[in-house]
Amino acid sequence: MPLDCFTTPVPPDYLRDESRKNGSAIAIAFPKSAHELTAALKQTFSCGLPLTVQGSRTGIAAGAVPDGGLIINLSRMDAILGSGTDTGTAAPPTIRVQPGVSLVALRRHLTTAFPAHLFTPDPTETTASIGGMVACNASGACSFAYGPTRAHIEALTVVLADGDTLTLRRGHDKADGNRFSLTTDSGRLISGELPHIPMPTVKNSAGYWVKPDMDLLDLFIGSEGTLGILAEIELRLHAKPFQTLGILCFFAAEAHALACVQAIRSAASAALPHTLTAIEYFDADSLRFVRTGTAHAGLPLPPSKPGWNVALYLEWALASDATSPAALTSDILLACHGDPRNTWLAADASSLDKLKLFRHAVPEQVNAMIAERKRRLPDLTKLGTDFSVPDDILPEVIRLYRRDLAAAKLEHVIFGHIGDNHLHVNILPRDMTEYAIGKRLVRSWAERVVSWGGSVAGEHGIGRLKKELLAVMAGPEGLAGMRRLKATFDPTGRLNPGRLFD
C-alpha cells in the first residue's frame, strides 16, 4: 500500500468514537487486505508517529480516538474468507473473517452459510466490527451462558508494529509455565516472561489476560490493539438452540428483581438440557429514561403501570419443544413478588429482535443525551461503569451505588448484565462540577470493587478513559508487567499508545 494511501485531512467522524471523546490525527488509511496493512506498517515504521487502530468506533472507552499521529481504519477489511480449517470434526464449524466485518454482516452471512449455527458474543451494538470485539474481548447478554468473545476465537493473524506477522492457533501456540516464545512469519523469535497480573475470577476485560501455560493468542484478545493489529480472525460457531424464549418481566421493587436473579441463577441447572442464557436488568430510571427518549425508534415500550417499576429480561435456549423453563420462571416470579401474567414473551425472531432493540435503547439513549449535553459542555464524556463482582457481592454493590448516587444527587440509570453481577451505572452529569463528582465516585467504587475481588472492566475495556481504574486493579507491579509485555511486542510503543496505561 503506497504511503499516499494515507489521506489528509482526516474526516471529523474518524476523530471520535461512542465515548464522545474527540481527538486529532494527521492522516488516515483504509487498508483492504492484510498485505496492504503490513505494507502500511512497514512503510511508516521509521516515521516515529503514533498509530491509532480503528474498527467501527462503537467503543465507549475512547480506545479508537486518536491522540495525534496516524489512523489505520480497518472498516474496509470486511471480507468473509470462508470456513475454518477444522471442519469435519464433531465440533461446531469455524469461520475466518477479516477484522472489519461487522457483527450484523457476520450474522447475515451465517443465516445462509451456517443456518444451524450462531456466533454468540453480542455487544448489542451490531455495527461493532469483529476485530474490535476481539480487541476488547466484548461480551453482551448471552455471555452469561456462553462466555465472552475470547471463548469463541480459534485462530488469529496479528500484524506487529513493524509489519511482521504472527499466525496463532488455539492449542498450538502455548506458554511453557510463565515463559513464552513465538516465531513470526518472517522467522524472528519473540520470547519473554509472562508478567504477574492480578486476574479476578469474575467477568473481566481489563488489561492483558495472562495465565501460566496459556494459549498465546489469548494475549492479543482483549489487548485493545496495543500489542498488534488483528488482521484475520477464525471464529468458533455454536449450535443454534431448538428455540429461544425471551421473557421481559416486571417488579415493583429492585429488591424483588434481585431476589429473582438469585433464585433463577440457583434453579437454572434444574432445567437442563435447556440453558438460561441471559439475565439483564433495567432499573426504574432506565425504564423512565427510555420511555421519554427517542432511541426506541417507535417500538412499543413497557407502559408505566403499578408494579412495572423495574424489569428483568430472561432468555432461555430451549433444547426441545419444552415448557419446563417457562414453568420454572413462572414459579420463581411468583415467589419473588413478580406476576407471570404481566410479562412480555418473545418466542419468534421478530419479537426477540424487538426486545433486543428495547434493551439497546437504554445505552443508545444515554449516548444521545451525552452528545446533546456535549454541545454545551465540550469536555463531557460518557461516565459509565463496567464493574463486575462475585455473586455474593451483588446486593452490597447495588447498595453502595444507590447510597452514593442519592447522596451526590446525580442523574443516572442502572442497567445491564445482572446475571454476571455486571451492572452499568451510567451517570448523566448536568455540568462539569457534577462530572468531576461522578468521576470521583466511579474511582471510589473501583477501589471497593477491586477489594471485593471484582473487575473494573467486565467488557468495554480500558481504552483511554479508564486507565486510572486499571491502575487501581493491577497495582504498580501489574502495570509494570503490562508495560514490559507491550515493549516485547511493540518496542517503539507506536501501536495505540496511551491505551490501558500511559
Ligand SMILES: Cc1cc2nc3c(=O)[nH]c(=O)nc-3n(C[C@H](O)[C@H](O)[C@H](O)COP(=O)(O)OP(=O)(O)OC[C@H]3O[C@@H](n4cnc5c(N)ncnc54)[C@H](O)[C@@H]3O)c2cc1C
Ligand atoms: C449502545 C452501545 C451498547 C454497547 N453494548 C455493549 C455490550 O453490551 N457489551 C460489550 O462488550 N460492548 C458493548 N458496547 C461497546 C462496543 O460495541 C464494543 O466494545 C465493540 O467491541 C467495539 O468494536 P468496534 O469495532 O466498534 O471497535 P472500536 O471502537 O473501533 O475499537 C475498540 C478498541 O479496539 C481496537 N481495535 C479495533 N479493531 C482492532 C483490530 N482489528 N486489531 C486490534 N485492535 C483493534 C481499537 O484500537 C480500540 O482500542 C456497546 C456500545 C454501544 C455504542
